[in-house]
Amino acid sequence: MKQQDDFEEAVAQTAIRLMELTSLNTDDTAERIVALCHRALTPLGNVAAVCVLPRFAGIARRTLDTLQAREVKVVAAVNFPNGRAPISTVESETHAAMLMGADEIDLVYPFNAHLMGDRLMGARMIAACKAKCGSRGQLTVSLETGVLADPQIIHSVCRTAIAEGASFLKPGTGRQVEGATAQAVRILLEAISERSYLVGIKAPGNVRTLEQAKTYIDMACNRFGPQWLEPGRMRLGTSSLLDDALMRLGVCP
Structure with missing residues (x-):
């Protein structure tokens, strides 16, 4: 039992790191984002990042800096949640978020346009977004693999995202009915191994329990080794997972 407890504690510590x-609600307020930033600093170490809507990037960055947590990244989600915005709007969102202090951008891939036959819009949007990130900003591409569905389409989109400069691939936002699956994550990992080991991966945006987190941690570790279990290679996009991890470590959320 002691060995099992130690193992769970190790997984929980890794998950926090x-x-x-995330807080990506239409009714978000500045107060809610400030509270999110405070949650990012746990008694057992800081999380990797907070993800907010572009209009809150500035207050998130200022709050974290005031808390002396500059290492916690601010991620701004653009083209969220349905991936339907025109490229010009995505460029404006990205530019504004970066000016306000975002460190990274999370772009929802235009999956609807892709399924309607426009295979070029995605590449153009990723390239345009990457350009607005500048030299310091990292770019996540959220693919909504549950909607894209077909493994060959998912693999092709992964290759496009990597070629256009993605820093992370993410199988989905967690906001679509058709959620990402473990099989989709395997496709992303395969594409990363084929094209560029410098690209990281983010778990789906609906990871809620330590058991779910462990599934994705194990997949990345088994594929690329334990050195991948660091924030520059892997992220767990979530909020409710933090409560579960802290409880497993004996800390009241």
């Missing part, structure tokens, strides 16, 4: 706390 890789966590990207």
Whole structure:
């Protein structure tokens, strides 16, 4: 039993270190984002990042800096949640978020346009978004693999995202009915191994329990080794997971 407890504690510690706390609600307020930033600093170490809507990037960055947590990244989600915005809007969102202090951008891939036959819009949007990130900003591409569905399509989109400069691939936002699956994550990992080991991976945006987190941690570790279990290679996009991890470690959320 002691060995099992130690193992769970190790997984929980790893999960906290890789966590990207999110608040992407239409009714979000500045107060809610400030509270999210405070949650990012746990008694057992800071999480990797917070992910917010572009209009809150500035207050998130200022709050974290005030808390002397500059290492916690601010991620701004653009083209969220349905991936339907025109490229010009995505460029404006990205540019504004970076000016306000975002460190990274999370772009929802235009999956609807892709399924309607426009195979070029995705590449153009990723390239345009990457350009607005500048030299310091990292770019995540959220693919909504549950909607894209077909493994060959998912693999092709992964290759496009990597070629256009993605820093991370993410199988989905967690906001679509058709959620990402473990099989989709395997496809992403395969594409990363084929094209560029410098590209990281983010788990789906609906990871809620330590058991779910462990599934994705194990997949990345088995594929690329334990050196991948660091925030520059892997993230767990979630908020509710933090409570579960802290409880397993004996800390009241």
